[in-house]
Amino acid sequence: MLYRGSCHCGKVAFEFKARLTGVVRCNCSICSRKGALLCAVPHESLTVLAWADDLSTYTFGNHAIAHRFCRTCGIHPFAEDVREGSERSAYINLNCVEGIDISVLSIFDFDGRSA
Template structure:
């Protein structure tokens, strides 16, 4: 199924295809603060439709993840695995996807603080 999402103001928009049955709630220092419910998809399955200078990037720790945010409204719609080599993933914040009711998904807790 094709899903479309965006930040709050719409300057950062994206789409992806996936059959979603669950979401991951990570307790790392950034995910817990932004309250993200995540779905991992293959990186090449994420299509960013609008961004340009409006898309900011934040990294920390080992800099393996690029946490993307809108410079206008501050919402974090997705993150990207920026490791070199191997299969990369994108992590969609399902709270930013219009046609998904996060309460209908099974939530899996991930101990990101231990990573």
């Protein structure tokens, strides 16, 4: 199914294709502070509709994930693997996606602090 989402102000918009069966709640230092509920999709399933200077990046630790956020409103709608190749993933913050009732999805707790 095709889903659409955005940051709060709408300057960073995106689409992705996925079959949503659950969400991941990661307890790493950044995901827990953001309150992100994530869905991992193949990177090629993500289409960013607004880019330019509106989208910024934050990395930390081993810099394996590029955490994307809107420079205007500060919302973190998704993150991306930075590795090369076809195995890259995008991690969508489902709190930024239109028309999803997260309360009906199973939540998988991921121990990102230990990873």
